[in-house]
Amino acid sequence: MQTIISERQGIAQIVTLNRPQQRNAISLQMVDELLQQLELAEQDPALRALVLRGSGGNFCAGGDIGDMLTAQQSAADGDSDAFYRLNRRFGELLQQFNRTPLVVIAVLDGAVMGGGFGLACTADIAIATGNTKFALPETRLGLPPAQIAPFVVRRVGLSQARRLALSGATVDAQLALAIGLVHQVVDGQDGLEQAVESQLQAIRACAPNALATTKQILLASANLPGDEELSMVLDQGAQAFAAAIQSHEGREGARAFVEKRAAEWQS
Template sequence: MPDPTSPAPLDVTDAEAAEINRISHPLLSDPAPDADDSLARIDSTPAGEVFITINRPARKNAFDAATIAALREAFETLHGADHVRVVFIRGAGGTFSAGADLGWMRDAATWSESDNREDAMGLARMLKALHDIPALTVAIVEGAAMGGGAGIVAACDMAVAVDGAKFAFSEVKLGLIPATIAPYVIEAVGPRTARALFLTGNTMDADYAAHVGLIDMVLPDAAAIDSFVTMLTDSLQANAPGAMGESKRLVNDLAGQEIDHRLMEDTARRIARARVSDEGREGVGAFLDKRKPRWA
């Protein structure tokens, strides 16, 4: 696995290089305000792996408005990257994110309610941009993921943590509430557990985070991260990228819906569309011909 802090490999075709350049140097029609590319580093490989690194190690990757804007821009860039299968998110310097930056919190205490509402919408938009990435999103947690950092973990499709990592939703200890991250935490752990985590504000270790469903796996140490990434990306190479995106959309659209005639028609329409798609025809044809599909 390439070091996520290093640039994408140069031994690629011209077409691959063009696609990698499009991701590594995003140009958005509506860039997020105050975005700073250096705060959210993006690296990618021709195999469809993308690594997004929260890059503020001197502050333990704590959030401020500029960091949130940079992450939102990075996440939005990936909405149109059809060839991407998996997006790994981690923090630089051995810490995922310490949560809110103290200086940012100090400033917010002097703002009006209206100013604070607009500021909070920045975090809400960033989390929604992460949630809506079509590819599989995976948080890799080292050190700590506190407050909004734990919210990013919850907004990902999967999460792993190195043994010794700590998590907390400690907003109540400051007289605050974990409002913008709440939809993703509730989706990840369920309402009952979310109430316990939010109301106690207690710090939990990686084993307990796995027990409640905030993360999926505990890695023994940081040295195991590379093998986990390799294992996961290798397993995804057999999957059609478009079908992965449609499968993710399927879950997002159907979660909580009543199973009625309307839903039955919707699911029938989706599988019919998949069967006649280029990927569907190629995949079934490859299976019948006993060969690998083009994307594998």
């Protein structure tokens, strides 16, 4: 891994975007390495969370200009799909992080812009320092936030997404908290570390399979257009509940409650 740092910490894999000189701009190589790391983490049954953060005082300032220049040259050489492939590959990264069964915690500081903004919107839990700045500057560069937009809309709603994407304006952490972009704002690095550890402690108290199933149900519940789709999700939810309550986790959870002790996954 050349663009990220990955280390195990109990039930969590800590993944750090590590291109500080470029404010952790997301290159194609970083996309590949993040997807590889996510796949490895998903295969580890002992992991329940993935913590995503940036090095050098910034989370991520967006896409890498070097990749765009390379695509521009390819397009000039006759490759009409060069920009499509570049953009869509980043969309694949957002999709995979959005639907992973792991609990994704985004630890935000400094610049959270463009692609970094989109990546933050795929997190289940987003924690920011007070000096974090958020922006979707694509339209100021003559571009649409093509792969980012669906995740922003799902995170903050259509009205706020319109305001952010159609102005390109920078917003601070307190406004990000007010519109639901982040879930917690803390003071400084010490506050950030304490908040992350508090979230991981809470996740440790939750059963691994129950976490994954719950996330699947929540994602399926989003943006349901009518009763037929709602009924389908509720049917699937009932099936998942029936399977869970009869599983080892379900039986252990019931026994631990009756016996007034910690469940095995909490030890």
